[in-house]
Amino acid sequence: MDTFPTTFIYIFLFLSTLLYYYISKKQNKKHKQTPKLPPGSMGWPYIGDTLQLYSKDPNTFFSDKQKRYGDIFKTHILGCPCVMLASPEASKFVLVNSANLFKPTYPKSKEKMIGPAALFFHQGDYHYHLRKLVQSSLSLEAIKKLIPGVESIAISTLDSWANGQIINTFHGMKKFSFEVGILAIFGHLENHYREELKKNYSILDKGYNSFPTNLPGTAYHKAVLARKRLGLILGQIINERKEKKVLENDLLGHLLNFKNEKGQILTEDQIADNIIGVLFAAQDTTASALTWILKYLHDNPKLLEAVKEEQKTIYLSNEKGKKGLTWAQTRNMPFTYKVILESLRMASIVSFTFREAVVDVEYNGYLIPKGWKVMPLFRNIHHNPEYFNEPQSFDPYRFEVAPKPNTYMPFGNGSHSCPGNELAKLEMLILIHHLVNKLRWEVLGSGEVEYSPFPVPKNGLPARFYDRAGQ
Numbered sequence: 001m002d003t004f005p006t007t008f009i010y011i012f013l014f015l016s017t018l019l020y021y022y023i024s025k026k027q028n029k030k031h032k033q034t035p036k037l038p039p040g041s042m043g044w045p046y047i048g049d050t051l052q053l054y055s056k057d058p059n060t061f062f063s064d065k066q067k068r069y070g071d072i073f074k075t076h077i078l079g080c081p082c083v084m085l086a087s088p089e090a091s092k093f094v095l096v097n098s099a100n101l102f103k104p105t106y107p108k109s110k111e112k113m114i115g116p117a118a119l120f121f122h123q124g125d126y127h128y129h130l131r132k133l134v135q136s137s138l139s140l141e142a143i144k145k146l147i148p149g150v151e152s153i154a155i156s157t158l159d160s161w162a163n164g165q166i167i168n169t170f171h172g173m174k175k176f177s178f179e180v181g182i183l184a185i186f187g188h189l190e191n192h193y194r195e196e197l198k199k200n201y202s203i204l205d206k207g208y209n210s211f212p213t214n215l216p217g218t219a220y221h222k223a224v225l226a227r228k229r230l231g232l233i234l235g236q237i238i239n240e241r242k243e244k245k246v247l248e249n250d251l252l253g254h255l256l257n258f259k260n261e262k263g264q265i266l267t268e269d270q271i272a273d274n275i276i277g278v279l280f281a282a283q284d285t286t287a288s289a290l291t292w293i294l295k296y297l298h299d300n301p302k303l304l305e306a307v308k309e310e311q312k313t314i315y316l317s318n319e320k321g322k323k324g325l326t327w328a329q330t331r332n333m334p335f336t337y338k339v340i341l342e343s344l345r346m347a348s349i350v351s352f353t354f355r356e357a358v359v360d361v362e363y364n365g366y367l368i369p370k371g372w373k374v375m376p377l378f379r380n381i382h383h384n385p386e387y388f389n390e391p392q393s394f395d396p397y398r399f400e401v402a403p404k405p406n407t408y409m410p411f412g413n414g415s416h417s418c419p420g421n422e423l424a425k426l427e428m429l430i431l432i433h434h435l436v437n438k439l440r441w442e443v444l445g446s447g448e449v450e451y452s453p454f455p456v457p458k459n460g461l462p463a464r465f466y467d468r469a470g471q
């Protein structure tokens with residue numbers, strides 16, 4: 001009887017020591033592992049840093065912060081807590097290696113405008129399947145066949161400018177990239193459909209960045225109505241295609257042909273949303289890049305001469321354009337190609353992108369809480385002297401050496417990277433080929449930049465174009 005309490009005490013002591021160690025170890029572990037939020041100022045919620053972002057040149061906004069806090073910092077944008085990432089490693093983490101921990105995120109009003117089933121709003125299976133399909137319709141094999149079509153669009157676009165009138169270069173380039181988008185999506189499309197799509201799409205385009213309110217008469221409301229009409233027009237095109245029962249190799253053909261493992265096909269709305277989505281992703285990006293290329297070449301006459309030289313040789317070997325460009329020729333324009341790469345770096349048209357953490361994520365000892373946005377800052381990386389020597393100078397020759405992985409991402413990286421990048425580069429090469437061979441141009445604008453939301457030279461780079469034959 002006497003021994004019982006002692007034994008009890010021993011057992012108790014033993015267990016409690018064990019428990020103590022267990023708890024303290026766990027706490028310790030927890031302590032070590034509880035990551036902290038990244039540095040930075042959050043500003044006032046909602047207004048936060050948004051005002052600063054929009055009142056300052058976004059370049060200065062981000063690089064001021066980067067100087068103060070380093071490559072990872074927190075802030076508020078449009079009411080959302082947000083972690084900004086300005087290093088190649090962090091971008092790789094979010095976009096490539098741990099892409100499954102982050103999902104794409106867009107304002108609801110934009111999702112509604114383009115169509116909620118468009119692939120870039122999605123993650124997982126649906127995204128994977130659609131992406132494969134879009135990628136195969138924009139593969140090298142597929143875009144090869146588009147060369148004659150793209151060439152004839154380029155020639156007619158340029159012809160319409162050649163009378164010395166002032167042209168808004170960005171608007172002109174938007175017409176070009178829209179037509180190329182239509183070609184890649186539909187192949188041949190009857191004229192009346194093309195016109196209806198063009199007119200209604202331009203109403204959608206005008207409303208896309210306006211304040212989302214359903215008050216009749218506003219640009220946003222008009223855009224919502226135009227989007228409905230676009231759905232109807234696409235429905236007609238889809239039905240006509242289905243009746244014809246011919247298998248086409250363009251994007252619409254691929255979308256109509258789709259079946260998942262369960263044998264399900266895509267609905268008409270899913271197809272329409274993805275067509276509008278691709279048009280949207282393709283138009284302003286490519287047009288903005290081309291506009292910048294014209295400006296950079298105009299500002300750097302020696303480089304323009306080098307491009308002309310390269311393109312003239314090809315033009316002459318094609319009997320002054322009597323023969324069309326071949327695939328091999330478009331793949332052998334090394335200097336013009338570097339001009340395109342350098343323009344994409346300098347202008348960094350997609351300056352950054354957004355994702356949202358789907359769980360609490362730890363990166364480099366920092367916590368990115370579930371629901372927070374993350375923004376890989378492509379432009380800051382492209383303008384960091386650590387990766388690009390004298391980043392502010394336009395120097396295509398720097399691309400004689402390939403940039404390090406994840407330091408050059410004009411088309412993003414990972415599971416959502418741009419499936420249209422080869423088409424974009426091809427259409428730019430073709431347009432530049434004919435531009436420098438047929439026209440000369442004078443730029444009228446000043447050096448200022450507008451954000452629409454892609455960076456574009458002010459007023460779309462007003463310019464006059466003249467036929468070189470008439471010189």
Ligand code: HEM
Pocket residue numbers: 119120121131134138181184277278281282283285286289349350353354409410411412413415416417418419420421423424
């Ligand atoms: C110079 C022109 C272009 C640039 C700079 C550009 C840039 C980009 C970037 C950076 C992304 C990734 C965005 C992110 O990760 O959040 C992207 C995605 C996308 N781009 Fe492009 N793009 C261009 C032209 C095109 C063209 C011509 C097409 C189609 C014909 C296209 C179709 C798409 C699509 C469908 C996506 C979404 C992919 C996905 O979410 O899986 N883009 N683009």
Ligand SMILES: *[C@@H]1O[C@H](CO)[C@@H](O)[C@H](O)[C@H]1NC(C)=O
Pocket residue numbers: 196199200229230232233
């Ligand atoms: C838009 O689409 C409709 C068909 O739904 C068409 O009748 C109309 O001409 C198109 N253009 C404009 C500017 O609305």
Ligand SMILES: *[C@@H]1O[C@H](CO)[C@@H](O)[C@H](O)[C@H]1NC(C)=O
Pocket residue numbers: 092096404405406407408409412413414
């Ligand atoms: C994308 O990420 C992979 C893996 O880090 C890398 O090998 C590749 O070079 C990256 N692409 C670009 C364009 O930086």
